[in-house]
Amino acid sequence: MFRKKNTAGVNSNEIRAILDEKKAKMKLSLKACAHCSLCAESCFLFMGHNKDPKYMPSYKFLNSVGVLYKKKGNVDKLDLGEMRDLVWERCVLCNRCYCPIGIDIPDMLALARRICRSQGVYPQYDRE
Amino acid sequence: MMALSHIFSWTFVYDFIRGPMVWIAFIIFFCGVVFQVLRFMSLLKEQPIKKLTPGPGHFIYSPTASHLPMDRGKTGWFKKGWFKKGPDKKDANKKDWRVWLTLSIAGVNPFMTVVTTIFHVLLIGVPVFVLGHNILLDNAFGVSMVSLPENVSDFLTGVVIFCTLIFLFRRLFLDRVKIITSYADYLFLSLAAAPFVTGYLAYHQVFSNYKLLISLHILSGELMLMAVPFTKFIHMIYMIMVRFNVAGEYSFGNASKNW
Numbered sequence: 321m322f323r324k325k326n327t328a329g330v331n332s333n334e335i336r337a338i339l340d341e342k343k344a345k346m347k348l349s350l351k352a353c354a355h356c357s358l359c360a361e362s363c364f365l366f367m368g369h370n371k372d373p374k375y376m377p378s379y380k381f382l383n384s385v386g387v388l389y390k391k392k393g394n395v396d397k398l399d400l401g402e403m404r405d406l407v408w409e410r411c412v413l414c415n416r417c418y419c420p421i422g423i424d425i426p427d428m429l430a431l432a433r434r435i436c437r438s439q440g441v442y443p444q445y446d447r448e
Numbered sequence: 449m450m451a452l453s454h455i456f457s458w459t460f461v462y463d464f465i466r467g468p469m470v471w472i473a474f475i476i477f478f479c480g481v482v483f484q485v486l487r488f489m490s491l492l493k494e495q496p497i498k499k500l501t502p503g504p505g506h507f508i509y510s511p512t513a514s515h516l517p518m519d520r521g522k523t524g525w526f527k528k529g530w531f532k533k534g535p536d537k538k539d540a541n542k543k544d545w546r547v548w549l550t551l552s553i554a555g556v557n558p559f560m561t562v563v564t565t566i567f568h569v570l571l572i573g574v575p576v577f578v579l580g581h582n583i584l585l586d587n588a589f590g591v592s593m594v595s596l597p598e599n600v601s602d603f604l605t606g607v608v609i610f611c612t613l614i615f616l617f618r619r620l621f622l623d624r625v626k627i628i629t630s631y632a633d634y635l636f637l638s639l640a641a642a643p644f645v646t647g648y649l650a651y652h653q654v655f656s657n658y659k660l661l662i663s664l665h666i667l668s669g670e671l672m673l674m675a676v677p678f679t680k681f682i683h684m685i686y687m688i689m690v691r692f693n694v695a696g697e698y699s700f701g702n703a704s705k706n707w
Binding site for chain 1: 487488491553556557560564618622623624625626627628629630633679680682683686687690691694696698699707
């Protein structure tokens with residue numbers, strides 16, 4: 321939890337610039353999330369993985385975009401690597417997630433993908 | 449100048465939280481809500497409505513399946529013939545209401561749908577229609593609203609507290625809620641429950657110190673009101689603004705904006 325950050329290869333200013341572009345919408349959406357978990361069943365990956373809570377749409381955006389806004393872009397490669405698994409391996413951006421409050425979850429996950437990609441963190445299927 | 453001992457005295461605190469503090473709370477609440485609504489309106493942008501006609505080459509068969517604003521006609525979502533009668537009727541333009549209901553959040557999660565609906569309706573409804581509040585309004589301004597009988601509002605308060613307990617148990621014991629729960633969730637859940645719990649205890653005079661309980665009741669209510677526009681309670685404004693304005697599959701009415 322309290323490990324030393326190794327920020328080599330991560331441009332925090334670049335991340336912050338992308339975060340600021342959608343700041344108003346994202347901050348409001350993160351604040352509005354009531355952590356109710358009612359979005360869970362709308363994700364087919366959640367249903368397909370034996371209802372593993374780590375596949376919940378809210379878990380995915382809280383631990384990617386939520387963390388990025390909380391840390392104001394000061395993340396390292398390890399954080400981004402975890403986010404990569406969240407937003408690519410556990411989400412296919414099918415836009416089917418449903419939030420009772422109306423939070424635009426796919427947009428948040430797309431933003432997380434964009435930030436990861438801007439730092440060169442993305443799945444490289446030909447090498448893995 | 450008022451002496452410090454007077455400011456920290458019990459009567460002064462009591463008079464302050466039931467006097468000026470109420471005004472402060474309501475002003476912050478209303479100004480905050482207006483500010484947030486205006487902020488939403490400035491963030492949302494109008495999108496042109498595209499009429500999508502079904503046919504060859506049109507992958508988006510029903511515009512409801514897209515994030516595009518849709519033309520629902522003047523009557524909006526109350527339009528007649530929105531649903532077909534049964535699964536056997538092969539009218540593809542209309543949804544089968546049974547399929548729709550099973551796939552909706554009410555069909556997938558009926559228990560939570562009922563609990564949250566009851567909780568949120570009562571959370572706003574009970575304080576407005578409780579007899580004691582209307583008597584205070586009548587004393588202050590000479591106007592009051594219809595009020596519920598005391599035993600009814602007492603029972604409904606119990607229902608609200610029961611619903612909060614259900615939320616609390618979900619947070620504590622259900623894996624999927626536990627994994628996304630932060631300390632703030634417990635804080636705001638207790639802040640939402642506090643006016644009801646203290647009001648219930650004060651009404652039944654469970655503790656002999658009625659004045660302390662009623663002060664806590666007023667104070668927690670004021671804190672909750674002030675918290676609405678700026679904290680997690682913002683989902684009250686967010687839900688209305690987004691679902692009635694932002695175009696999408698689950699929007700209400702002729703939502704045609706985007707952000």
